[in-house]
Amino acid sequence: MTSGIVVTDKLTKRYGEHTAVDAVSLTVRAGEVYGFLGPNGAGKTTTLRMLTGLVRPTSGSATLFGRSPGNSAVAARTGVLIEGPGFFPYLSGRDNLRVLSRYRRLPDDAAEAALHRVGLRERGHDRFRTYSLGMKQRLGVAAALLGEPDLLILDEPTNGLDPAGMAEMRELIVELAHSGHSVLLSSHMLSEVQEICDRVGVISRGELIAQSTVAELRGDTSLLVRADPRERAAAVLAELLGHDVVDTVGDALTLAVSPDLAPKVARVLVDAGIDVHELARRERSLEDVFFDLTSDVTAGDHTSNDARRVS
């Protein structure tokens, strides 16, 4: 089993009567890209702030690389971009990174390498205040990359980026993961998370309501069949595959079986003289899962969510 480099145990943050983060227990494993999902105000950023030592938890604990957040040794191995980049507006992008390099006790040329990595080298001499939102975001990622940290904690890194910038950022994160970095990524872009994350945690109203691999959360793929007559098709397929895997949804049938069985299903139906209008692979997107989970919580259905938790 791979060890967790980020581990939280019932991590909780309360502001007066309001519980922003409620007993969150999550694990990020070495070398994985972990997607941290949740609606606005769900507690994502507060959780990340606790993981970086900016905010102290009310109760519970968190460790990064086995140590407490905010520890200097932890910070040296962690690159952080939390809730937008915070830089000195009167300094150039390059000088901002040089200042941060000095705080990290790195040589000044570390700034140059980070600028190059996010494609800002040409504009490195311009003042930060003249940057577009996307450039500011990229500089934030460059700051997180200073010193080649083992773990990157990125809060909405694609905010403000145009589609090309988003694609570049996605490639960069994948590249970082392939080169051995672990990434804890908070994002609203569910398609992006589905594409690049190994595992995800979903937080809603401060509670971690699901944590699993993307594939497990999305569930098994199934087959969708539109055939005529439908009732006869259902009977034939139930006899072939079993009654419990055939379900009727509107004018179609869904089969909870592997898509590999599609040729066999088609052949049986045709042999039985049934017209097959559509036979398709059906799978839930992460977006479907996300909305299901978060709408369940809104409706107060916590029981079903507990069942989805995977350690």
Place this chain on the structure above:
Amino acid sequence: MNAVIASTRAELLRLRKWPSMWVLLAAWIVLNLVFVYLFNYITFATGGTTDMASSAPPDVLLAQMLPSAVPQVFTQGMAMFGGALMLILGALTIGSGYGWGTWKTVFTQGPPRSAALTGTLLALLTVVIGLVLTVAAVDLGVASVVAVAESESASLPAADAMLKALASGVLILGMWTAAGVLVGALARGPALSVGLGLMWVLVVENLLRGVAAVLDPVSVVTDFLPGTAAGSLAGSLRDFGGDTTPGVLNILDGGTSVLLLAGYVAAFALGTVWLVRRRDVN
């Protein structure tokens, strides 16, 4: 220790490139020249016929503008406008970091918060020392020009007097800068901290001293306020007659003023570190 040195280097880099800091320092030097030399020289040159006439006779006015008097006069502006400007610098240095979100960025880079803030304080101390040395050099240069123009002695002041004045200047400006740093940390923003700081330096302390003049028990407090200590130290360096510069006082003796100022510097610095360490950064 390494973290403190690294933080100091980082802060010096960003302060060096901060236009606001240079504007404040330039304003300090210009105001010092205007109040210590320009107005006095105009009064002296016009024979006291201007509305700006001081009660000091011309020979005293001229003596104040000669190089040998620099140790006495160059701290005179520190208790009032000099202190206010340095308080603004301290407040902006800390307060702006909250507005820009740079503390959040800095605190996730590795240095402990206490080391990062100590680095900021040391960088500001470097700025204060640089400013005091620059003002002293500028004052000596201008005073030499006055001496040559008026065919007076251009002999330099005694080294011990100069060193005492320089140390006093660093202590007075350092105290106001540290006060600004604390207010900046308390207010967590530049505008409120500058406003509150200026209210204290320019209004509240003077009002309290006014109250103390008619309500004796209040003087127990007002005699030991930061402005009183700064003004008294500046006043202890002066032995000229005539009106003193606003803010320059003769309430405490030099030794007590030094101790009190050192205490305030330590209290403001430690208070800032304690405050920033214990609070969340949102």
